[in-house]
Amino acid sequence: MRQLAVYLILSILPFSCTEAQEIPPAEWQIKTAVLAAPEEYREGAKVYGYDANGDFTTLREGSNAYICIADDPYKEDFSTAAYHKELDAFMARGRALKAEGKDGKEVFAIREKEVKDGTLKMPDKATLCVFSGEVNATTKEVENPYVRYVFYMPFATGESTGLPTTTTPPGHAWLMDAGTHRAHIMITPPKAEN
Numbered sequence: 001m002r003q004l005a006v007y008l009i010l011s012i013l014p015f016s017c018t019e020a021q022e023i024p025p026a027e028w029q030i031k032t033a034v035l036a037a038p039e040e041y042r043e044g045a046k047v048y049g050y051d052a053n054g055d056f057t058t059l060r061e062g063s064n065a066y067i068c069i070a071d072d073p074y075k076e077d078f079s080t081a082a083y084h085k086e087l088d089a090f091m092a093r094g095r096a097l098k099a100e101g102k103d104g105k106e107v108f109a110i111r112e113k114e115v116k117d118g119t120l121k122m123p124d125k126a127t128l129c130v131f132s133g134e135v136n137a138t139t140k141e142v143e144n145p146y147v148r149y150v151f152y153m154p155f156a157t158g159e160s161t162g163l164p165t166t167t168t169p170p171g172h173a174w175l176m177d178a179g180t181h182r183a184h185i186m187i188t189p190p191k192a193e194n
Helices: 002-017 026-036 085-099 104-117
Strands: 046-050 056-060 066-069 078-084 126-135 142-152 173-176 184-187
Touching (some): 026 046, 026 056, 026 066, 026 142, 078 085, 085 104, 085 126
Antiparallel strands (some): 046 056, 142 184, 173 184
8 A cells, every 4th residue: 555655656746846837928028028128128129038848048139238038937926137238148157057056145156256357247337127017817918017227336335336235215226235246236116006
């Protein structure tokens, strides 16, 4: 009886672990990914997303300075991002390190060293926009949209920018990761009342 129970568990396990993740069509991924970019850059932005197998890939080549990333279908909450193309090497390195199994602290430390050594290109300033919301299950439209802004300024400090280095109320700028390769000004607008 015990052997039968073990057999049943082992025979069901592969199906539960390998259940296919539904990957949205490329057209929808592109449409929602570009919502993170400023409107005037959406049409020509390069877009990364996921192919039918769930692999990260280029969905559309770009013709301007913006790169957008579609929502990760393996994460519960909807979120897309857009950043200046000068940040692409930095972002790609982070993705590669995560794919190697590195955790957040390891990724931070490795990129910090590589930026300081000059082996990883990091622009002296660049923009990242993060767009989030809720996907309507029926219409597939993104509702309650929200954008927050990040302005990378490597190695900036509170003293060099005049900004606080601790969280501020919504709508106020502050400097996160001050003094590091990933120093960035955070602007988190207030969320609209529903």
